[in-house]
Amino acid sequence: MILVLNAIQGEEARERFDRVTVPRLAALAGEAVQIARLADDEPLPHDDGRTHLLLSGSELSASEPHERDAEVYALVRSFLDAGKPILGICWGHQMVAKALAGDQVCRRAETPEFGWREVEVQPNALFEGIDRVVSAHSHYDEVFDLPDPFQVIASTDACPVQAFQVGDAPVWGIQFHAEIAHDQGRADFARHLRQDPSLEPYFHDELEDPSVLDDNALLFENFFAAARVDA
Secondary structure, eight states: OOEEEEEEHHHHHHHHHHIIIIIHHHHHHTTEEEEEEESSSOOOSTOOOOOOOOEEOOOSSSSSSTHHHHHHHHHHHHHHHOOOOEETTHHHHHHHHHHHHGGGGGGEEEEEEEEEEEEOOOOGGGGGGGGGGGEEEEEEEEEEOOOOOOOEEEEEEEOSSEEEEEEESSSSEEHHHETHHHHHHHHHHHHHHHHHGGGGGGGGOSSSOGGGGGGHHHHHHHHOOOOOOOO
């Protein structure tokens, strides 16, 4: 069973992630998924009986302390200690880095990224079979100055750490939202720009052909195919 930590705070977006995104990821994984919600009062589960951990994005700022940070760190470390695969997305990417390298590796980004952006990737098992990585971006924080054994495996000009792997372990973080489909991303970006016109200077649209987003499913398939390693 795969554990998904839904860290989204807004009720509508949180429920849409559970209702739309998680079933699509579960279909790619071909196995059952359990959802834990950061906004709920229940304690977060750990790794027992679960094969993979996926941490979602969030409106929360990872560069600012939150009352449940210690719980999230403990969750990440339980999977790492058990040798089980971990993937963090956006906020989740930042929190995996903080859990394993310390709070000092996450900061407010000098230049936010917003919109459709292409990411320059390095050869890595997470990107196997993907020719180009173009995804939705929406972040104000960033990971930086990662120590060994972290490997930076993707970047953009505005964000040098777009993705990392922790040594040879099946532990990854991606700053971009590979889970977001074209229709959802287009609607989200339009809504954000209406609500906050100050985002306009940061908006990028490098998505010439929406069909390229189909390859992002391979990223999740590669993650779900990753097996436990001896801790």
